[in-house]
Amino acid sequence: MPALEILARDADTRARAGVLTTAHGAVRTPAFVPLATKATVKGLLPHEVRDLGYDMVLGNTFHLFLDPGDERIAGFGGLHDFMGWDHPIITDSGGFQVFSMGHGAVADEIKGKSAQGHDRLGKVISIKEEGVSFRSYLDGSTKFIGPETSMQIQANLGSDICLVFDECTPFHVDRDYTERSTERTHRWLERCMAWHGEHGPADQLVYAISQGGVYEDLRKQSTEVIAASGTAGIAIGGSLGEHKEQMYEVVDWATSVLGGEHEHKPRHLLGIGEVDDLVRGVELGIDTFDCAMPTRLGRHGVALVPEPTKRWRVDLTAGKFKDDHAPIMEGCPCPACALGLSRGYLRYLVHSRELTGMRLLTIHNLAFIQRVMQDLRDAILAGTLAETARALRGGASPGTTAPPPPVPA
Numbered sequence: 001m002p003a004l005e006i007l008a009r010d011a012d013t014r015a016r017a018g019v020l021t022t023a024h025g026a027v028r029t030p031a032f033v034p035l036a037t038k039a040t041v042k043g044l045l046p047h048e049v050r051d052l053g054y055d056m057v058l059g060n061t062f063h064l065f066l067d068p069g070d071e072r073i074a075g076f077g078g079l080h081d082f083m084g085w086d087h088p089i090i091t092d093s094g095g096f097q098v099f100s101m102g103h104g105a106v107a108d109e110i111k112g113k114s115a116q117g118h119d120r121l122g123k124v125i126s127i128k129e130e131g132v133s134f135r136s137y138l139d140g141s142t143k144f145i146g147p148e149t150s151m152q153i154q155a156n157l158g159s160d161i162c163l164v165f166d167e168c169t170p171f172h173v174d175r176d177y178t179e180r181s182t183e184r185t186h187r188w189l190e191r192c193m194a195w196h197g198e199h200g201p202a203d204q205l206v207y208a209i210s211q212g213g214v215y216e217d218l219r220k221q222s223t224e225v226i227a228a229s230g231t232a233g234i235a236i237g238g239s240l241g242e243h244k245e246q247m248y249e250v251v252d253w254a255t256s257v258l259g260g261e262h263e264h265k266p267r268h269l270l271g272i273g274e275v276d277d278l279v280r281g282v283e284l285g286i287d288t289f290d291c292a293m294p295t296r297l298g299r300h301g302v303a304l305v306p307e308p309t310k311r312w313r314v315d316l317t318a319g320k321f322k323d324d325h326a327p328i329m330e331g332c333p334c335p336a337c338a339l340g341l342s343r344g345y346l347r348y349l350v351h352s353r354e355l356t357g358m359r360l361l362t363i364h365n366l367a368f369i370q371r372v373m374q375d376l377r378d379a380i381l382a383g384t385l386a387e388t389a390r391a392l393r394g395g396a397s398p399g400t401t402a403p404p405p406p407v408p409a
């Protein structure tokens, strides 16, 4: 049985709404997946994430492998028990972090990551067919991750969805390199599946990762190869281009070859989560997204607001908010807005590095993104996606742009 049940399709785009079934329950799609990189959604308790409406979080293989170690986490009964989250978890393969060290941070540009990527992560010693050796950023010790290691780590973590180990190419590499790298990623896919078939948890879903960079033929070819490989789902990774329009084009190429017999394979777009990208991604047929943006912005004093010309952001650290008595936004159900806490107060909390400020803004931002996704899902189910997409792009408040879902009988 396919993992994704499609409940409704949009008539004009590739958008679909459905339910993704995992060993730890259902994920209502399309969905945003908050990052629990180091076994916690930073600053939040599991029930708070759940109460915001999120079904799934993303754990990071690379970081958890280095500290506290996947075997130690297995000793605690796996990542769900370790972090107290009894709902679906997806883990990445570690490929993105490992290759960010080697390729520099160029791949990070479109994804909004810091420019110091490789210093923060460690240093690559060698990239070979076998896998990647690198120096740990924690203690300088030599570590190795290859396809089998990555699957082993994710088996120990016990995630509901694991990703195969891939080479994540940055934007600046040429077509020739991209082609060779994509071929290696496909060989690694075979090795990941062989390992998982023999040793992996039977109820863990495997997602292959589409590569091919920004080259149409390579991207389509890679997506076709991985779709035919027999994995439960598909993630779209690697270089998605240097600007949004190019990213949409790359995603369009990938999902264009995923119809027919591959229709029921869930599709995850890696590392993308700005409001306009979520709307477009859903239209292009993406089911799940993950991104550091809402949580990281929150920790740095930036709140999400329905203002497209400002990239849906307001930087509350600015001095002009010192005496601003208004809440972050009207009609938001998050604690900060519901209590009517002022922008002036939140600015002060953020400025003085008070944990409460980081927490409140993280919760506000996750509440904002969840309402965007809820609106998109409700609209697909109601057959009104075009109106909702137009409203969200135009700066309407999420939570107001779609008809309420039908009451279950």
Ligand SMILES: [Zn+2]
Residues within 6 Å of the ligand: 328, 329, 332, 333, 334, 335, 336, 337, 338, 364, 367
């Ligand atoms: Zn709020």
